[in-house]
Amino acid sequence: MSRRTRRVLPLLLTAVLALGLSGCGNDDAASDSDSSSGGGLDSVTIGGDFGKAPEITWDGQMEADEVTAKVISEGDGEEVAEGDAVLTNIWVGNGYTQEQAFSTYDEGGKPQIITVTPQGASEVFIKGLEGQKIGSRIAVAASAEVAFGPQGNPNIGVANKDTVLFVLDLMEKVPTEPEGKAQPAPSWAPKVEETDGDVTGLDMSSAPKPDGELKSAVLIEGTGPKVEKGQTITVNYLGQTYTGDKPFDESYTSSPASFAIGVGQVVPGWDKTLVGQRVGSRVILAIPPEEGYGKQGQPDAGISGTDTLYFVVDILGAS
Template sequence: MSRVRSAALSGVLSFSMLGLAACGSGSSDPQEGGESLSSVTIEGDQGSEPKVTFDGRLDGSKDETEVLVEGDGEEVAEGDTVKANWWIGNGFTEKEAQSTWTKDGAPQSVEMSEDILPFLRETVIGNQVGDRVVLLTSAEEAFGEGGRPDIGIGNKDAVLAVVDILGRSETVPPLDGPQGEDKKPAGWAPELVEKDGVITGLDFSTAHKPTGKLIATTLVKGDGAKVKAGQTLTVNYLGQVYDADKPFDESYSGEPAEFPIGVGQVIPGWDERLVGRTVGSRVILEIPPADGYGEQGNEQAGIKGTDTLFFVVDILGAS
């Protein structure tokens, strides 16, 4: 008999300034009056992409979780790094929204930290390696207040998630700083301002004016592994609006930041330009509004919808 339990999702993520770039029109009640989890047919072996058949739109107002395939591996705990694949469906439109099997089916490596998306915490933590877990919930509970409009899930939609827990990974300690081959940065890049060896800002006096394009230049080419979508990055970073006198956010004066990359949890420019880099790299990014916070900007950080953002990022680890 499958292990079945009602979902008790943790609260939605507390997104930092680097949080979700795409937001819906605000929180609202999930769609009610649809079908339950038992109306859905999910076929296929654990480890292969599931075939999902809907029998009417789903009701995401009552969370349901079920272990469809029981594994015999170790139980996953908070802080573990796991390899997993997942399939996400919109329970209102009855269409696939996202599948990590779409490209090459390679497992995603994700650390079970407080910063990961709630649907992953609910389907992975407390379950076992080898499990296939299905979750029916609301968009707000699965992804946060705005849902995921970038993959076709509005903040009122029901969400169906099928997650295969494929293994656990050993965690490699993050680096203390950039490590690799020094490179000459592009001429358009601002210069780093440092105090006692710590980056404190960017100097735009010799930098070009923003081009409206998403571009990057390498200061150190790391000698570590390539960053893959779905991994959790450990980075130090500093962000500054073009021609501003001081940064709007930075981590160099405190602790490095951690967040999943390539899955829509950070601004698009980060997802686009950090995936494929190597651990140990230091890069400078020029990010136009469309790849940053969009026309709405980020009022809390003092960023307008027309501002171009520059970041220096040290990639210290990927797990």
């Protein structure tokens, strides 16, 4: 749970949501040409290693009347299909000014989760991800209008008549649920309520009063690698206070979130309990105020300075 905001991680997605992940462009304007065609991509050279910020050399202003995609380097991972969620590093450049507009590689930036559906991603991202292999670096060129909508994206310095270059590093697929062996819940834990496999709330009626201790327990023990300090983890989560009758935040009805763990980006209770857990696990946490929001609480979320926070966290990936 972020110290400064109500949401744990959706705020990390703010910049990408501004990039039009929900599909601002007009599908009719997109090209049906093969993804290997160059188009406006012929006016740029893309270097650097996969997983690191790309090195861009421009050869004049880029033109892109259509959405075109090109494989810069092909990975050897699983092919991305419609409906998959992909942890993706994103670099965006303005083809007119030949300047960087946005990058998840910048300090404080993190890979973003893109769901490959018309509802979850724009045509630009679908063309750049669907059918490609995990581990690949893909370049996509498009007009600002198709990429972002009629206004372009002034928040990142892209006018509506500019062209846009996207460089996408397909890091890993994100599972939709924990995978492992169920474990008995500890006596201090509230009951996890589920509907169709999604966590919907916590039933506190049989949970004892919090004792002020930081607690964690594994409800589903994953078989993946252990989470290490400084890694970016991908999770689904739900948070509720002991006295709350409903969650104050959750990701199950939207999409998983990703963030660095063990480095102070989230409340101390998360950093102290999630490092060392295995990928694929479901963990339940009890976080006293001093390991959460402290005496100030988080009034906007209905959290007081004396509230103990309970979380269910599904650890879906770590990189």
